[in-house]
Structures are given as structure tokens and as C-alpha cells.
Amino acid sequence: DLSGKTAVITGSNSGIGLGIARELAKAGANVVLNSFTDTKDDHALAQEIADVTGVEARYLKADMSKGEQCRKLIEEAGACDILINNAGIQYVAAIDKFPAEKWDAILAINLSSAFHTTAAALPMMREAGWGRVINIASAHGLTASPYKSAYIAAKHGIVGLTKTVALETAEEPITANAICPGYVLTPLVEAQIPDTMKEYDMGREEVIKNVMLKRQPSKEFATVEQMGGTAVFLCSEAAAQITGTTISVDGGWTAL
Numbered sequence: 634d635l636s637g638k639t640a641v642i643t644g645s646n647s648g649i650g651l652g653i654a655r656e657l658a659k660a661g662a663n664v665v666l667n668s669f670t671d672t673k674d675d676h677a678l679a680q681e682i683a684d685v686t687g688v689e690a691r692y693l694k695a696d697m698s699k700g701e702q703c704r705k706l707i708e709e710a711g712a713c714d715i716l717i718n719n720a721g722i723q724y725v726a727a728i729d730k731f732p733a734e735k736w737d738a739i740l741a742i743n744l745s746s747a748f749h750t751t752a753a754a755l756p757m758m759r760e761a762g763w764g765r766v767i768n769i770a771s772a773h774g775l776t777a778s779p780y781k782s783a784y785i786a787a788k789h790g791i792v793g794l795t796k797t798v799a800l801e802t803a804e805e806p807i808t809a810n811a812i813c814p815g816y817v818l819t820p821l822v823e824a825q826i827p828d829t830m831k832e833y834d835m836g837r838e839e840v841i842k843n844v845m846l847k848r849q850p851s852k853e854f855a856t857v858e859q860m861g862g863t864a865v866f867l868c869s870e871a872a873a874q875i876t877g878t879t880i881s882v883d884g885g886w887t888a889l
């Protein structure tokens with residue numbers, strides 16, 4: 634039961650972040666949703682979670698490509714017992730055609746944001762005497778594929794950051810772990826289908842079956858609810874000695 638705990642989930646007006654927010658709220662945690670926009674829909678999502686679960690839910694705008702805004706998000710949240718570093722973007726291109734500004738943006742949002750939010754959140758967790766840092770890495774934090782150089786570098790990087798945070802908090806009631814999803818059919822994945830079709834000269838169904846799920850032996854997309862359930866488990870007492878590691882939720886991808 635996570636009642637009384639506050640979870641901050643970066644990049645959570647969509648996809649996996651939103652799914653994790655919903656599951657943490659169902660488990661009783663107050664949740665802070667975030668993205669870089671500030672629309673009616675963003676705030677309505679928080680309201681809907683509050684209505685359905687009875688927890689406190691807020692939406693806070695902060696751009697995770699900017700270090701200061703990452704730190705400010707945690708300060709504005711006021712409490713951060715559970716930090717879910719989830720915000721992420723993707724770009725698909727061969728390395729010699731990869732735009733340098735896309736490289737910089739991916740490294741900033743997918744990796745550096747977690748450095749800034751963690752730096753801001755750890756003192757609050759220490760003060761509260763309990764904490765969970767959960768980084769959303771990827772099967773691409775453990776393995777590589779062509780045409781995703783920045784994403785794969787950032788995801789391998791966040792696995793390394795996770796281990797370091799775990800060692801720096803090892804003697805405290807704080808854990809740090811990374812969830813490594815395989816393919817989950819979210820807007821992020823939907824958006825890379827057209828570029829992947831171009832790179833491989835294939836149609837949509839062929840890309841889904843022969844490129845995306847080729848590496849996922851289960852031949853099924855994982856779901857945002859499964860990511861949420863894994864996050865809730867990592868917040869449980871059963872997971873108190875699980876730290877500095879990765880949990881793959883990838884239909885067997887990394888077993889291949």
C-alpha cells in the first residue's frame with residue numbers, strides 16, 4: 634500500500650508514463666504527472682486519476698530537456714518518495730545522417746533529465762527515510778539495433794546511472810532500478826513505424842512483425858499496465874533488497 638507516498642512521473646501525459654501513474658495511483662500513491670505542454674487535457678488526466686482512485690493527482694509542466702526545469706519539477710512537487718524517470722523521445726536514422734540536434738535532445742531528455750531529477754529528489758527521500766528511483770530504460774539499454782545511436786547510447790547510459798545511484802544509496806532505505814521494456818505499442822513506437830518502413834523498405838505490418846517483434850520472442854507487444862505493475866512491485870517491501878539492477882519486461886528479447 635503506497636498511501637501517503639508521492640510519486641513524480643516524468644513524461645506522463647501519454648504511453649508508459651501515464652500507465653505507470655495509473656497503477657501507482659491504484660496502489661494508493663499520490664501522483665504528479667508531467668510533460669512539457671500545459672493543456673486542458675493534461676490537467677484533465679490528473680483529475681481523472683484523482684476521481685477514479687481517490688488519491689491526490691496533479692499535473693506539472695516542465696521541459697525535461699532543460700536541467701533547471703527538471704530540478705524545479707521535483708521542488709514544485711514538494712515531496713518525491715517515488716521518482717519515475719520516464720520521459721523519452723526517439724529518432725531513427727543511420728549515424729552518418731543523424732542530425733546532431735536530435736542527438737543532443739535525446740541525450741538531454743532520455744538521460745540527463747534523470748541525473749537532474751535524481752539529484753533533486755534524493756535529499757527529499759533521505760529526509761522522508763524511504764525512496765524509490767525507477768528509471769525507464771529499454772531492451773535497448775542492454776542490446777543495440779541499427780539506426781538508433783542516440784537512443785541506445787542514452788538508454789545504456791541510464792542503466793549505468795541507475796547502478797551508481799544504487800551504490801550511493803546502498804546503506805539507506807532507498808533503491809534505484811531500471812525497468813527495461815521491450816516493444817510497447819505507445820505513440821512513441823507508432824511514430825517510428827514510418828521511418829523504419831523507409832529504412833527497411835517494408836510495409837507497416839511487415840515492419841511490426843519482422844523488424845519490431847522479430848526481437849521479441851513472445852511476438853506480442855508488452856503493455857503499459859505491465860510496466861505499471863512492475864513499478865508497483867519495485868515499490869513494495871518484497872523489492873527492498875532489489876537495487877542497482879534491471880528488470881526486463883520484454884517478452885524474452887534479451888534472452889535471445
Ligand code: NAD
Pocket residue numbers: 643644645646647648649650667668669695696697698719720721722742743769770771772813814815816817818819820821822
Ligand atoms: P510516449 O511518446 O507515449 O511518451 C513519452 C512521454 O515523454 C510523453 O508523455 C511526452 O510528453 C514526454 N516527453 C517527451 N519530451 C519531453 C520533454 N522534453 N519534457 C517532458 N516530457 C517529455 O512514449 P512511451 O513509449 O510511453 O515512452 C516512455 C518511455 O518508455 C521512454 O523513455 C521510452 O524510451 C521508454 N520505452 C518505450 C518503449 C516502447 O516500446 N514504447 C520501449 C522501451 C522503452
